Amino acid sequence: GENVEQHPSTLSVQEGDSAVIKCTYSDSASNYFPWYKQELGKRPQLIIDIRSNVGEKKDQRIAVTLNKTAKHFSLHITETQPEDSAVYFCAARGYSSASKIIFGSGTRLSIRP
């Protein structure tokens, strides 16, 4: 069945440094790739997404890259700040509104002061 693998499971970086989280997906029909941030005890919130007709998208300190041939996509956070500490989930889904969204297992990002 469809699967999304996410690495690493935990990541600790120095404040101000960059953080990179990588995901691979198995369903070649996937064409929408969102990233969610979930703070402790709170709901997941969409922070950025990318569609298969785009290779890269940037929003201030956050960027996402997509390689459809290799079926992997990555989240890049630059100039990390303490408030970036959270669990980040990648996900993948197909084009149809009826297609299922599959989440990765999450990356716990900690920013060291």
Place this chain on the structure above:
Amino acid sequence: EAGVAQSPRYKIIEKRQSVAFWCNPISGHATLYWYQQILGQGPKLLIQFQNNGVVDDSQLPKDRFSAERLKGVDSTLKIQPAKLEDSAVYLCASSPSGRADEQFFGPGTRLTVL
């Protein structure tokens, strides 16, 4: 605009008991999702509704879980009887019609089965 509402926020039950969760999506959102999030894992889709019809329930353990969305607005998710492994946060999400990829999550219900 008001977000997705869920109740209760917390529930503790003993195994073999029954429990029900309620979700009120954002007004006008046609698509509604129920997810199960076990501690340390990503959300797993249990069921997806489009208006009051089921689009996908392939991962719903139908021997004990049921869900309905009467009138295409509010939804309830029921577990009967509960097992220890059902302990998780149950998240409801909704999407605007035609933009099913943009999901808005509710605060979740944390279920503990003892």
